[in-house]
Amino acid sequence: MYISARERKILEVLLLKEDLTTINDLAKELAVSPRTVHRDLKGIEEILKEYKLRLYKKSGIGIGIIGDEKYKSRLQTFLFNLSHVEYTPEERKTIILSALLDASEPVKLVSLANDLNVTIATISNDLNKVEDRISPFGLSLIRKRGYGVEIKGSETSKRKVMSNLILDHLDEFEFLALIKERIQKKSSGDIKTITDKLLGLVDKKKLLIIEQKVERIKEELPYSVADSAYMGLVVHLALAVERIQQGEEIDFDQQYLESMKGTREYQAAAKIVSELEEAFNISISNGEIGYIAMHLMGAKLRSDHEVLLEDTSFRIGIKAQELICAVSKRIKKNLTKNAELFQGLVAHLRPAVYRMRQNMYIHNPLLPRIEAEYNELFTIVEKEAKRIFPDLHVPKEETGYLVMHFVSALLKREEMTEKQALVVCSSGIGTSKMLSAKLQRELPGLKPVNVSLFELDHMNPDEYDVMISTVPLKGYEGDYILASPFLSDEDIEKVKKMIQIGMNRGRIEQTQTSTRDGQMESNHFMQEIESVKKISTSIFLLLNNFVVKERSASSIEKLLQKACEELEDKGLIKEADNVKNRLLEREKTGGLGIPGTSLALYHTKSDDVLSPSFTVYRLHDHLKTCGMDGSAMEITTILLMLCPEKADDETLEILSYISTLIIRDQESIRLFEQDDHRSVMNYLTRQLKEFFLNKVKEKKQ
Numbered sequence: 001m002y003i004s005a006r007e008r009k010i011l012e013v014l015l016l017k018e019d020l021t022t023i024n025d026l027a028k029e030l031a032v033s034p035r036t037v038h039r040d041l042k043g044i045e046e047i048l049k050e051y052k053l054r055l056y057k058k059s060g061i062g063i064g065i066i067g068d069e070k071y072k073s074r075l076q077t078f079l080f081n082l083s084h085v086e087y088t089p090e091e092r093k094t095i096i097l098s099a100l101l102d103a104s105e106p107v108k109l110v111s112l113a114n115d116l117n118v119t120i121a122t123i124s125n126d127l128n129k130v131e132d133r134i135s136p137f138g139l140s141l142i143r144k145r146g147y148g149v150e151i152k153g154s155e156t157s158k159r160k161v162m163s164n165l166i167l168d169h170l171d172e173f174e175f176l177a178l179i180k181e182r183i184q185k186k187s188s189g190d191i192k193t194i195t196d197k198l199l200g201l202v203d204k205k206k207l208l209i210i211e212q213k214v215e216r217i218k219e220e221l222p223y224s225v226a227d228s229a230y231m232g233l234v235v236h237l238a239l240a241v242e243r244i245q246q247g248e249e250i251d252f253d254q255q256y257l258e259s260m261k262g263t264r265e266y267q268a269a270a271k272i273v274s275e276l277e278e279a280f281n282i283s284i285s286n287g288e289i290g291y292i293a294m295h296l297m298g299a300k301l302r303s304d305h306e307v308l309l310e311d312t313s314f315r316i317g318i319k320a321q322e323l324i325c326a327v328s329k330r331i332k333k334n335l336t337k338n339a340e341l342f343q344g345l346v347a348h349l350r351p352a353v354y355r356m357r358q359n360m361y362i363h364n365p366l367l368p369r370i371e372a373e374y375n376e377l378f379t380i381v382e383k384e385a386k387r388i389f390p391d392l393h394v395p396k397e398e399t400g401y402l403v404m405h406f407v408s409a410l411l412k413r414e415e416m417t418e419k420q421a422l423v424v425c426s427s428g429i430g431t432s433k434m435l436s437a438k439l440q441r442e443l444p445g446l447k448p449v450n451v452s453l454f455e456l457d458h459m460n461p462d463e464y465d466v467m468i469s470t471v472p473l474k475g476y477e478g479d480y481i482l483a484s485p486f487l488s489d490e491d492i493e494k495v496k497k498m499i500q501i502g503m504n505r506g507r508i509e510q511t512q513t514s515t516r517d518g519q520m521e522s523n524h525f526m527q528e529i530e531s532v533k534k535i536s537t538s539i540f541l542l543l544n545n546f547v548v549k550e551r552s553a554s555s556i557e558k559l560l561q562k563a564c565e566e567l568e569d570k571g572l573i574k575e576a577d578n579v580k581n582r583l584l585e586r587e588k589t590g591g592l593g594i595p596g597t598s599l600a601l602y603h604t605k606s607d608d609v610l611s612p613s614f615t616v617y618r619l620h621d622h623l624k625t626c627g628m629d630g631s632a633m634e635i636t637t638i639l640l641m642l643c644p645e646k647a648d649d650e651t652l653e654i655l656s657y658i659s660t661l662i663i664r665d666q667e668s669i670r671l672f673e674q675d676d677h678r679s680v681m682n683y684l685t686r687q688l689k690e691f692f693l694n695k696v697k698e699k700k701q
Contacts, residue, residue, distance in 0.1 A: 005088045006030065007043050008079060011065075014044075015076055016472075018482055019490055020062030031090070051075045089126070092116055094165065096123070097130050100141075101162050104246065106148030137161050155248050156291070159239050160359075166235050206280070210237045213275045217268050233295045237276065240291075244282055252287030265296040297354050314659060315628045316353060318595065319388055320345040321663050326384040327406060331377065336665045339657065339691075341409040348401055356392040364397035369486060370404065371396070378403050411437035419499055422461055423448045424469035425485065435470065438487040443495065466498045534650035535695055538612060539688050542654065545572060545613045546684060548677035552620040556638070557584060560602065563617060563640055573642065575608045582606050583640075591626030593633035594662070597669050600625050600633075601662065603641040612651050614658055615640045616672065616680060637673055654691070661687055 003011075009030055014021070027034045041063075045055050051074055053067035065072065087095065096112055113120045127149060131141040137160055139153035151158065211234050240250075260266045269292035273284045320342055328335045335341055355362055364370075371378050382399045423436055436448035446466075451459055461467045467480040468491075481498060483491035553559035560583050564576035573579050582604045586592070593600045622634040639662065643655055661684070662672055671683055 003047060003079075004040075004043070005091070006032070006036075006040055007047065009088060010037065010040055010044055011047065011075065012079060014063070014065045015072060015079075017064065019488065020056070020058070020064040022062045026063075030088075048075075051078075087116060092118070092122075093126050093129050093133070096126055097133065097161070098165060100130070100149065100151045101158055101165075103150065106142075106144075106150040108148045134161055154251065155243065156250055156252075158248075159236065159243065159250075162239050163235050206238050206241055207234065209279055210234055210241070210276065213272055213279065217272050217275075233292075236295055237272070237292065240284075240288055241276060241280055241282065244284060244288070245280070249285055250287045250291050252285075252290045257286060257290040260290055260293050263293065263297075266290070266293040268296060269293040294358055297351065314601065316349045317342070317346050317660060318628070318663050319353075320349055321660070321665075322388050323381075323384055323402070325665060326388070327377075327380055330380045330384070333410065335406070335409055338409050339660065341405060342660055343656075344405045344408070345402070348405065352398050352401070353389070353392065356389070356394060356398065359393075362395075362397050362401075364400045366404075366485060367397055367400045369484075370400045373486060374403055374407060377406060381406060408437040411441045419446050419465040420463075421446050421448045421495070422459060422464040422467040423450045424456055424467065424471070424473070424480075425450065425452065435468070435483070435485045435487060439468070439495070442487065442492050443499075446495075446499070466495055468495065531650060532696060534648050535654065535692060538651040538654050539692055541611050542614055542658070543681070543685060543688065545570065545611070546615065546681060548616040548618065548675075548680050550618045550620065553623070556587075556600075556602075556623055556625060559617060559619070559623075559638060560584070560640075563615065563638075567613060567615070567642070572611045572613050573606075573609050578608045579604070579606055579642065582608075587626075591628045591630060591633075593625045593627035593631075593635055594669075595627045595629045595631065595633075598622075598634065598636040598673050599639060599662070599669070600635045600637070601639045601641065601659070603643070605643045605645050605647070607645045609642045609644045612644065612647065612655060613640075613642050614655070614684075639672065654688070657688075657691055658684070 010026065013026060013029055023034045023037050027037045030037065041055065041057075048054055048065065048067075051067075051071045053065055053071050053075065055063060056066045057063045095116065099112065099115075100107060109120050109123050112123045116123070127141060127143065134141065134151065134153075137153070137157045139151050139157050139161065141149060142152050143149045214234055214237065243249075266289065269289045272292060273289050276282070277284055321336070323345065324335050324338070324341060352362075378399065381403050382394070382396070385394045385399060385402060421439060423439070425435060436450060439446050439448050448468075449464065456473075461478050461480070467478065468483050469480050470483060470485050472482060473480060479498065481491065481494045483494070551559055551562065553562065557580070560580045561576070564573060564580045564583075567573045567579075568576040583602050586604050587602070592602055617638045617640065619636050619638070622636055625633055625635055627633040641655060641658070643651065647655075661668055663669065668683075671680060675683075
């Protein structure tokens with residue numbers, strides 16, 4: 001049976017959709033006109049008849065494939081194993097690019113034309129588009145008559161393009177399927193799908209070995225890694241091994257490499273490299289270690305309670321708050337006091353800024369939908385992000401994730417929750433938060449719990465009233481709802497029905513599980529009480545020891561010496577000299593002045609700190625210091641924040657929250673710059689009281 005490239009694409013799209021789709025949406029997805037889609041549907045209907053399926057068409061609503069699931073599965077298998085004699089123009093360009101990247105010598109145009117069953121003139125036209133695709137990466141296309149065509153440029157750039165190609169065509173579920181199925185071929189036939197051709201750039205068995213090595217090392221990192229970044233790292237490593245075996249090496253800047261060697265990411269990268277050298281019997285250079293460390297630094301999925309005591313995080317916090325203020329002003333809705341939005345943006349921006357500085361790519365499969373459904377907000381965030389980060393190129397993919405954080409904040413409703421939903425997403429915390437916010441808006445009695453595909457294996461879905469996923473969970477035998485992150489009306493109805501089914505089932509099973517659940521509930525309650533106790537203790541200590549003092553000092557060092565001695569006398573620290581030296585050492589690693597203010601935040605964690613403290617010192621004279629942005633500053637107030645080296649998570653979260661209060665808005669900045677002890681104390685008390693009550697409320701849910 002002959003199937004054209006466009007007919008194949010239409011069938012693939014329709015088979016993946018559970019609900020009806022419109023002709024216009026289908027046309028946009030295929031980059032053709034609605035009239036063209038209408039013409040192709042006649043051929044589609046003939047193909048479906050062969051598989052005992054039919055095309056359902058309802059005017060004004062949409063189209064879809066209906067029939068027995070087993071016949072749909074057979075058609076999917078046929079399409080997957082189809083030896084493509086015809087490709088769409090986009091597929092053709094992708095295949096040409098992957099062939100050129102993989103080639104070690106010039107490729108003849110006639111060879112490409114024969115492989116793709118098109119004319120040399122068509123290949124020549126496609127190459128113009130390929131050149132446009134690679135030029136942003138610093139690569140060029142060399143074409144000479146009688147010589148052929150090849151890509152010229154650095155190995156680093158070539159690998160970036162290779163990784164992007166694979167990740168653009170391989171979603172998280174396909175990647176997991178490859179890993180979980182132990183990289184077995186789905187058919188013994190000659191598979192020529194685009195994904196398969198692109199994965200030809202790497203050995204699939206290598207992917208499995210590398211994923212296992214990375215999984216082990218991942219546990220040693222001090223933070224989680226986002227699913228998409230995890231995929232990118234594994235694909236990069238597979239490409240690196242493949243290219244090293246072909247004699248291609250990364251040329252890494254030596255000075256930058258030296259600056260990375262003390263980082264935890266570099267140490268983790270060195271461990272990965274050591275295991276890869278042993279597994280593949282190859283020698284890997286320090287430059288490759290540096291490049292892997294770069295990927296790890298750009299892969300951080302920081303928790304929502306990211307501690308702003310780190311200089312980098314605080315600098316990012318200032319930018320995040322500036323973005324929130326700017327967007328709030330443009331959309332005429334005040335989001336400046338939304339702590340969850342602020343924390344989410346800091347969590348995303350810290351690795352994002354690193355990625356942008358290093359020109360690292362991030363995949364955002366929801367970008368077209370985000371641009372279409374939130375076009376005005378997207379335009380605002382894009383414009384403000386470019387203004388706030390003038391020295392960086394902010395790609396649309398990163399902007400899309402930032403928009404999702406704002407969408408989540410705008411949709412959020414403060415409601416008591418009664419039922420729990422396990423929400424499975426694969427594109428980062430922005431996606432899951434947006435879906436969760438929509439769920440809570442439409443179903444106020446529902447509390448979403450977000451997990452990634454990689455975390456799903458460690459969860460027990462039976463503990464939740466409903467499970468919702470934005471990606472197909474092939475091989476999962478339990479009940480779940482496949483929903484769009486944008487949550488359609490049909491999705492909402494499905495969730496309601498499943499919750500009702502779960503409630504009925506729960507009544508039947510309740511008597512059988514009461515003893516076990518009672519024990520679990522008891523343990524959980526004890527943990528919650530312990531957490532609330534830690535929060536209340538930390539808040540009490542911070543407020544009880546808070547003070548605003550006026551001081552005269554000829555230098556910052558002398559002021560810090562006096563401040564630390566006073567804190568030692570109060571029993572909050574020991575060895576005042578040690579703490580002062582830690583503060584001065586911290587200053588050497590980067591400026592502590594808050595740009596655009598007369599404030600400097602001196603902070604450190606130390607074994608010599610016995611109790612968390614936050615104190616404010618007003619200076620009689622201006623003192624010079626370096627700002628967090630590297631600029632020279634004059635300051636009149638020093639904010640001193642000290643934390644025990646092994647502080648619990650609750651204490652760290654509270655100190656982080658106080659950090660956000662300092663830069664919340666112009667009003668809070670003015671208060672910390674100018675107001676007396678009573679005013680600042682009242683402000684901190686109000687804010688920490690609200691923080692405490694919100695935490696208690698969370699524990700009740």
